[in-house]
Amino acid sequence: MIDLYCWKSANGRRPIIILEETGTPYNLIAVDPHSGKNKEPEYLKISPGGKVPCLIDPDGPGGEPIHLMESAAILEYIGGKTGQFIGETEEERWQVKQWLIYLATNVSVSFSNLNHARDLEGQCRTLLEAINHHLAENEYFAGNYSVADMMAIGRFAAFAFDFIDLNEYPNLVRWVDALTQRPAVQKSMEIPIG
Numbered sequence: 614m615i616d617l618y619c620w621k622s623a624n625g626r627r628p629i630i631i632l633e634e635t636g637t638p639y640n641l642i643a644v645d646p647h648s649g650k651n652k653e654p655e656y657l658k659i660s661p662g663g664k665v666p667c668l669i670d671p672d673g674p675g676g677e678p679i680h681l682m683e684s685a686a687i688l689e690y691i692g693g694k695t696g697q698f699i700g701e702t703e704e705e706r707w708q709v710k711q712w713l714i715y716l717a718t719n720v721s722v723s724f725s726n727l728n729h730a731r732d733l734e735g736q737c738r739t740l741l742e743a744i745n746h747h748l749a750e751n752e753y754f755a756g757n758y759s760v761a762d763m764m765a766i767g768r769f770a771a772f773a774f775d776f777i778d779l780n781e782y783p784n785l786v787r788w789v790d791a792l793t794q795r796p797a798v799q800k801s802m803e804i805p806i807g
């Protein structure tokens with residue numbers, strides 16, 4: 614069974630969504646990223662960056678064990694392993710990958726840094742405009758509900774910047790409301806960790 618090392622943060626909880634959506638069994642192992650345990654040699658063998666989340670799948674490619682860090686890679690891996698939430702056609706798969714990378718890099722990094730540097734507000738608002746514009750014409754980020762949506766929902770469902778009112782971005786709010794109806798998303802946000 615897959616061992617998922619995670620924590621109670623948007624990054625740390627993200628893989629729970631795809632594991633739940635695909636009905637993939639997993640053991641949940643809490644690792645406090647502030648405890649120093651994530652910098653110990655045994656942990657660094659699983660997650661060389663010393664971060665949560667990461668996982669070990671004893672039944673990886675070719676039936677061999679695989680270690681994976683980075684939530685975007687984990688979402689794609691479980692999506693690929695189960696053949697779900699990564700797009701049906703080649704075109705759709707590229708759309709999913711495009712949005713997964715955009716949300717994992719530009720959006721995830723900018724909003725994480727906004728916790729520490731208010732001068733990133735303009736950059737974050739530009740991203741919010743782009744997302745809001747895209748979601749005006751699209752129900753989800755890339756065709757049907759996919760790993761791209763799973764990448765971003767934790768960030769926007771728990772939006773906690775009092776100087777940005779998410780209601781200024783109504784299409785994004787509509788998307789948040791739809792995704793937070795999903796039991797797998799709810800479980801990822803509510804399951805006790807640590």
Ligand SMILES: N[C@@H](CCC(=O)N[C@@H](CS)C(=O)NCC(=O)O)C(=O)O
Pocket residue numbers: 620622623624625646647651663664665666682683684685
């Ligand atoms: N890009 C990574 C970010 C993971 C991340 O920053 N995790 C934090 C906890 S939310 C962490 O482990 N921090 C400890 C550290 O950086 O030493 C992902 O999406 O998996």
